[in-house]
Amino acid sequence: MRLTSAAVVLAILLSACSSPPVGSPTSSGGGSPGEGGIVAEVASFQLVADHPGRLIVALLSADNRWLSFGTVQMRFAFLGDGKASPPPGIGVATTSAKFLPIPGTPSGGDKEPTLTEPADGRGLYGIEPITFPAAGFWQVTSSGRMEDGTLFSADAAFQVLAEPTLRLPGDRALASDNPVIGTPDVPPAAIDSRAATEGHIPDPELHHVSIADALRAHEPALVVFATPVYCVSQFCGPITDLVSALSRTYANRAAFIHVEIYRDFQANQLNDTVRDWLQTPSGDLREPWVYLIGGDGKILDSWDTMVTRGELEAALKALPVRK
């Protein structure tokens, strides 16, 4: 049963990465169903050895309900590099991970972890900051007790890189001239994919300033890279909506910018800015990403896959009020 389940997970992973428009999970693998029938999947795009990062894990049931709310314990084991037995003594302390609701979904308040239908709760469990002391393959075991008393435990493996493939906090931001409203010869859907279905760009406030403009003005910028229509995960639209909502409250702290992933989805053509920022040397690309750039042009923070309102608000409030 265990191997059968693992084989199913393998098949899913392999089938999910063989053709467009699908991307590929390059750093994580789901585990087999564990105690309580829960399957874990690491959703972090980039974890780098000896760099503080954010580990986010989805916990799902076999019938695609989400484990939501509360906190879970996460225990870690270093698996090595896949070639030799892992050296002893490398580890990370067991840590409590809190529930991070997808923007616009219930947080659950003080509820214990509960299996929910997607309409009643969706999100990931996250730890930040967390630093892994060695590159290679790691296993996380997520465990706890559900609201109904059921114990659960689920394993997932993931990769920690020796060197980053994408920019990290502290790196200098690229001065990209991403297309904005009014840029010649750029179709509206290349600025926001929703323009293809809605007939207009729904969040114009996110498309007046380019990243290069913000850098030239020495202004902080919150940049979301996402394709609300063509995203095949469930996070891109809600995160773009969240950034749009925050732009109305925190316009005095930063410029707010949305960069659409595709110049032309059907032609599989990326926007140049996306290629420059998000495509790895191997050609892989994951989204959504949110970057906070400081007035000095350096990346202050970044979030992959999803981010909560609370995380972004805390980062924005730490910025000085603009004159």
Place this chain on the structure above:
Amino acid sequence: MAPPQRTVLVAVAVVLLAAGCGTPSSPTATALSSAGDLTAASSGLCLALAALPDTAAAQRAFVNTAHAALHSLAAAPGLERSVAAGVLESMQRVEGDFATIATQKTLTADLQDLSAKADAALRAIGQAPPPCG
């Protein structure tokens, strides 16, 4: 604490296999696009249409049953980008309808359009859409 050897091997295999599949032609992430039964995309839309004119019930059927499966369907290996685009664009319209409380006429038409596109996508990857109704 070292995990059991079998667990280690399976876990490493999963990561290694997954690590080998990035290609320039497959640019967006599938993380958590759900890996369940793809025909739930079609059956969930049937449930949503059957629930009308109760918009709240239709939305729950759409979110709970169809939504994740539609993402997975659009990401199905071998599905042409134009077909995937049709599914995702139609899904965006339905999501917009629910978000803005569209008229019954508009919501029904958009759900029917999405249902037709989801069924076509299923057929395109060799899966028969389940009967509706």
